[in-house]
Amino acid sequence: MAPTKKRNVSSELNLKRAKIDLDGVVERLLLSRKHANDVFDIFEFLQSEKEKDVLSAVSACSRLFSTLLERKDLFIGKLPGEEEAINGYDAEEKYRIFMRHRYNSCLEMLLEHLNHELHEVKESALCCLMKFAAGEGQHPLEDMDWREHYSFPRELIQAVVDNLLSKTTDNSLLISRFQEYLEMEDVRYYVISSIRVNVPKVMEKTKGAVLSVYQNNVFSLMSNINMPSQKSEMTNFMVKQEANHEDWRAAKLLDHKRAFERMWLGFLKYKLPNSMYKKVLVILHDSILPHMSKPTLMIDFLTAAYDVGGAISLLALNGLFVLIHQHNLDYPDFYQKLYNLLEPSVFHVKYRARFFHLANLFLSSSHLPVYLVAAFAKRLARLALTAPPTALLIVLPFIYNLIRRHPSCRVLIHKPGTEDKPLEDPYVMDEEDPAQCRALESSLWEIKTLQKHYHPDVAKAATSINTPLSEQEDDLSKVLEMTTYELMDRDLKQSQIKNIPLEFETATELLKGGGDVLKQHFCLV
């Protein structure tokens, strides 16, 4: 321990010295142009192996060049080559060209640092770059002549985005840091455009193959974009345009939306890894669809996802629901597909709560045919035989609600006059068409079975079919998000019972007791 400490101390000393040193260099640089060549010292630090040195150099750079930008000490307009600059320019100009060149190389280095392995370095580089971007926006380095009227350092942003969307390293942390810049309307707009440019460029190169790291980065950047919902909210700009600010595209909500839409469509056009599919679908209804100018453009993506099956289909439901509900989408055989989505795995996937919430919404219509509702109820009941208790606590009230909404489904739990005619369950589980599955002829014996479930809450919930159901619908929202731990915690917390029953059979051995099942199959050694 001791030696490392010492080393730490020494490095700190080093750093301090370096800092003082760099600060001095910056001071000198800013003070007089004599020391212009000292800038190379800073670059030396910037390229050093020691992260501390790099960090201090970055901050020094940021100070130096932002001051220079403010002073307009950097060459404005088309930059001539360094060799060319030697002649034909006066000393002032030469100095500016020189500094502009240094600035450019500094930018290059910083962009390189965006792929540094240390997060601190990346972060500080990013901050520095954005600071430069802000400075450039304020004091454009280009000639106003050939540019359109709005000054924005698009090249710089494009370069930053290109570097952020790395193909090899997961930049999600850095991207979340970048989010604060995305709050600014113009930055957001130009970042969106940059992504739009970047994605096809990269994906075309790989011929549409899956690049999980890259796509991950793209996704995290895109999902970090918080779109404004109203024009009036758009007040936060990095660069204020003097003239025609209102006409600037970055200041128009519709343009934002269009760009956003095109960005997502461009991204979703390519093949995505399964996990990415899920991630996209999870946020789709919430943070993508509302900000699109034409949400119906998503229909292809959603139907494709709905047909994938499994969890992805479940998630696609949500987007579909929004489209059906708000954008008048007509989806043929929707309920049959929903019916076929019901598989044992729906009780085990992470998005169970969301699925049941939506299924509840879809099945809340009172215009559904009875056979369909009965088929759903029966299928859910059958699947409940493999479900964990938390899912059962959702499914049972769910089925009860179905029966409550459609009183003709009551035959599923109450078919009087048939007690003496026992029959085999007529329900056909493998039938894909809910109309053909003969659910209405069946009874919910599965719930009867669940009355013997080991968890008291489930068993209690299952006993409700013994008596006519109450009028009031059960509230699903309370149970939807419950986890097993919460369920267990209930029992653990409410243990303030006075008498704790104890086992009366004396325990003598570890493996004995409880029918000796463990002893039968296992031994101690």
Place this chain on the structure above:
Amino acid sequence: MGKAPQKKKSLADKVRRAKTASEIKNNPFEVKINRKKFDVLGRKAKHDVGLPGVSRSKAINKRKETLLKEYKQKNKSNKFIDRRLGEYDAKMAPEDKILQRFAMERQRVHEKKDVYNLNEEEELTHYGQSLAEIEKFNDSVNSDDESEEKGLLSAELTASHFGGGGGLLRKKTSGEEQEEQGSLRAKSRQELIEELIQKSKQEKRERQVQKEEAQELTEKLDQEWKSIQALMVTKTPKSERVDKPEEKPKLEEYDMMVRELGFEMKAQPSEKMKSPEELAKEEKEKLQKLEADRLRRMMGDEGGESTQSRSHMSADDLNDGFILDKPDKKILSYQDGEWNIGEETEEDKEGDEEEGASGEEEESDAEEEDGDDEEEEDEEEQEEDSSEEEDGHSDLESEQESENEEGEQGDEEPQKSLTKEELKAQQDAAKAELPYTFTAPESYSDLKDLLHGHTPDNQRLIVARTQKCNHPSLAVGNKLKLQKLFGFLLEYIGEVASRSPPELTTVDKLIPEVYTLCQMFPEAACQAMQSILGDAAHSMEEELEVKGHAAFPTLDMLVYLKVAALLFPTSDFRHPVTTPALLYISQTLTKCPVRSLQNLTSGLVLCCLAVEYISLSKRFLPELINFLTGTLHLAVQDKAALGYKVVPPFRPSGKYSDLLVSSSPESCRSWSRKSLSLSATQHLDLTSDLDRNHYRLSCLSTCLGLVKTCCLLYKDLPSFSHIFQPIRTLLSKHLSTQMLPKPLQELHSETLEAISSAPVTHSQLVFDKKKPIPLKLLTPKIVEVLDYGKKRGCTREEREKERLKHKYKKEFKGALREIRKDTRFLAREKLDEVMSRDAERKRKVKELLGGLATQEGEWKALKRKKKK
């Protein structure tokens, strides 16, 4: 005018009198039928038929006898009363009359004469008892003879007994005596009585004489006896009566004895010794009660919670906080030279040995008894109350006590046993070195230090001794110490189980101690167990949130789960420990993916635990079936075209889905069933392919065994066929029997048979029959009505007043009517009188006038004659 009706009436009366009652009643002219307004069923009307004629004549007669008499007597002050004896008695014969009168006369005379006459016949009495006899009361002999006179009833006797009043009779008889000579007629009867009296007198006299003689004789005898008495003093001191100073101490002794007997605790009527059958029956009942209790909790009834006994006791539990501990047994067994071997069998016998605790032990324990212990026993016996009532016969109690002492004297006990031990102690000197008292560990590391380096048996011994030395009844803080000890023990068990290799034998040995401590402090045990479960569940939850799946629990957690099942009832509908534990098991079975044979072993252990948890209650555990299906799926070779679906954590196909596929027929042949090791959940070392295949087959056999057990457990569930449908398809279509060794093939077919034997048809569901809700009925309010149509007072007094007023009015009216009738009657009588008087006068006047007329006529005729 007045005459005619009177005549008529009297005639009618005469006629009526002559007629019989029935004749009158049958005569329709006599009968007046009172018309009724309503016919009331069941009411007997008293006055439906009236006989007005009869009642009128009755009333008239009555008045004639009373009112008329009074009227006639009116204004008449003198009265003549005839008081001659028997004057108006028509039944008396004139002779009797005369006789009685005479007797009266005599008596009067006699009374005057006899005032001062002290005749011997006359007996003086006091309170009806003859004074002569009272005088004799001091005579002791007399009382003896009383019986002789019993049953004798004579005139004298009655006279003497009932005092006065008899005089009259006697005088009369004496009067008759004299008269008797004269009158022969009455002689027969009078004489007889007289003779009887005479005879009895004579007898009495004789008896008196005899009595006197006897008395004299006894007195004489007494005198003589006294003279001899002095000679007999020394021989028979007890019979003496005179010698008082000598007699006194003996009397005291006797008194003392009497008193002692009086004050001595009477032998309580104890219950009779119970025969072995009765004992067995009692035992059975107790077990039945416990079982019923368990079933009630299993069904989840909340009702009887309050009546529930404080904790569950073993059937053999003596309720003294001590279960006869293993160390004692061990010492005994050690005597026999068996230190480690006979362990299990002994424990099985434990109950029997407790029952038949030898007399020797009892005695020795009784000697050790001291004050403190007694107090404690009292306390503990109070605690016992209810359960002791049941088996409170003396023998068992004493046994209990003796065992209590055994428990409480735990620190002395080993010493005693040490002396026994010394005979063979040389064999194992190290064990004898084990100290006998331990301080309770204050922290977990203390406990670890304490147990470090000892054999499992010794560790248990240490824990047991610690527990005994710190029994809560010995000091105030001990309860807390032992509660802590329980927590430390659990921690220790966990640590021991997670060592590599796991020292499960140590855990096994410590189980009885843990159980005992748990029985002592259910709350603390519950809390400790809950915190373990809560922590484990929480860490798993966190892992799940991050990764989406979790690793199988380590061996210590498996051991904890098993220990929880040992300490707490698994069949309860809801239990603060076992319900979360089962939930934890099910959670692990759904969330932990199987990635190695090691994982699979853990999973199978968890499955076994799950089966144990539900073995009594037969509750449905879907996760268990899912896991078993998944495990069987791992053994399926061809994963294409499955007729079933596997549930997470298993996947239909993938990297780890061929874990149990073993293809070499050679390994099938050489495989033999042996139980898996618990430590395989942590560390599995399978070097050769053969070993691995063998292990796979073992896992498969365990899995199939569990499936079979589940089949039997869930046989009665209505959806049995659907629950086991995947397993059935899997076994019948995908898991070919040819690839399996013989025993597994059998198991395979048995399981399939068990699945297909269940009934597939069920009657459709209907709601539970419910009692129809009765209509709302309003019971009529019943108000007591005393007088209809009358204003009723509210209070009792008012009502009473009202009633009295009414009664008065009725009476008043009645009286008025009666008075009117009386006056009418009187007026009639008066009129009658006047009429009769008038008629008389008229008749007389007529007579006179007639006489005068005749006279006149005669005179005129005479005058005419004269004229002529």
